[in-house]
Amino acid sequence: MAADMRLPTLRKPVSISTFDRKDLVVPGDVITSDTGFMRGHGTYVEEDKLTASVAGEVQRVDKLICVRPLKTRFNGEVGDVVVGRITEVQQKRWKVETNSRLDSVLLLSSVNLPGGELRRRSAEDELTMREYLQEGDLISLGQGVLVQLSPSLIKRQKTHFHNLPCGASIILGNNGFVWLYPTPGQQEEEAGGFYTSLEPVTLSDREVISRLRNCLFALAAHKILLYDTSVLYCYESSLQHQVKDILKPEVMEEIVMLTQQKLLEQEG
Template sequence: MAAITMRLPVPRKAVGPSAPRGGEKHLVAPGDTITTDTGYMRGHGTYVEEEKLIASVAGAVERVNKLVCVKALKTRYNGEVGDIVVGRITEVQQKRWKVETNSRLDSVLLLSSMNLPGGELRRRSAEDELAMRDYLQEGDLISLGQGVLVQVSPSLVKRQKTHFHDLPCGASVILGNNGFIWIYPTAEQKDEEAGGFTTNLEPVPLSDREVISRLRNCIVALVTQQLMLFDTSILYCYEASLPHQIKDILKPEVMEEIVLETRQRLLDLEG
């Protein structure tokens, strides 16, 4: 007879209202009336009917002065200036690479924008063009060494001043605005040179792989429960998952338990 794993219910602390700092976001469904004020301008995701501004998609209402738009909860990534993205090379072309960035169209990385080994600054030559596949080839991720890629909805990645985070658990994450999240071991000594292209293919120790795997499962749990991803929420979820084995984090009852604890800690942090 096969063994069956059973978990008894445990008392849980009631979670307060999940209103983020600065006011709760106004979520709407298609057909909901956003405002009846005629002084507003119609933006993306809205339409006007009988002098009412109505949502055409499900998402969060965003206001910029008099402009009102609805940002869809699930949509393809639309790049903005200053965004941090993680991409995968799909094709090597003349003096450029095509990069999959979870957007409607592939992005372009020019050879002239690539940092050469050692951070050398000079004009790119024909020899550099012939050696493009030595730098990046089809299937490669534009990242900082070995790690794990997690793909989530771009709407769940919180916009912050920095999207590169060295977590105290011993791993680092790049929270791409395009929904591509890269988890990798934190380097013991950071290179202080002026940014050159390097490839680190050294074997990753078992302890680092376990931390990376736990972080990956925690991110999946947060996404499943529709909780925003940023450094604090990921760290709190990681700490809440420590009493459980890595493989058990994805069990529905464990997932719900650690995410509830994470949400409560975030609410306590907001005061």
């Protein structure tokens, strides 16, 4: 009977300052005793002290203080990038699962139909809605892998679309849905948002995407914020292991520690 064994390795200690952060609170923590602040979501006032009612990150906007929960359903804001799956085709609209409290709505009048031509939405368009998007489709996405994670792990950035140097691309949806796909060689702007590549994905591309997928799960398991740099560092740290081994607890811990070390070196 074969046994999988790994010898211990000398690891460089990594000091992580996450637990020293002053902006993280748990229920009952006093945020401030200053009565000049206004109470926002996730807070309450007790004995003239603003107190946290949920575990999360303290956010201050002028005189308003609120706590953003670490674990919660996605609550969309203007400008968010989301990855959604069609759950129902209705009259002149699609219902979309976006990991939110309620299903989202995508109106037929709000999308660019194939070809990108500007024209009135006709009854014919309404009758052929399933030719554009049908139940189970991910909106305007071709072949790839969907990874569903907690929205709180997605770091807000100016762009959530990244072509990684490893040969794959990633869409980090603010709603926690992450899309991994082979980097397209050529974009067709005239497709009106409905261009879908059905070309066979090569074995090398599938291996890269599978490695990225496992890296995402490793980072999420250790509560590391997900953005292009952290994902790329984790990918590079995993190259000494086979794809299937990344999710083994001891391998996962080693890869995440190396990733944290690289991130700290970059910040320092």
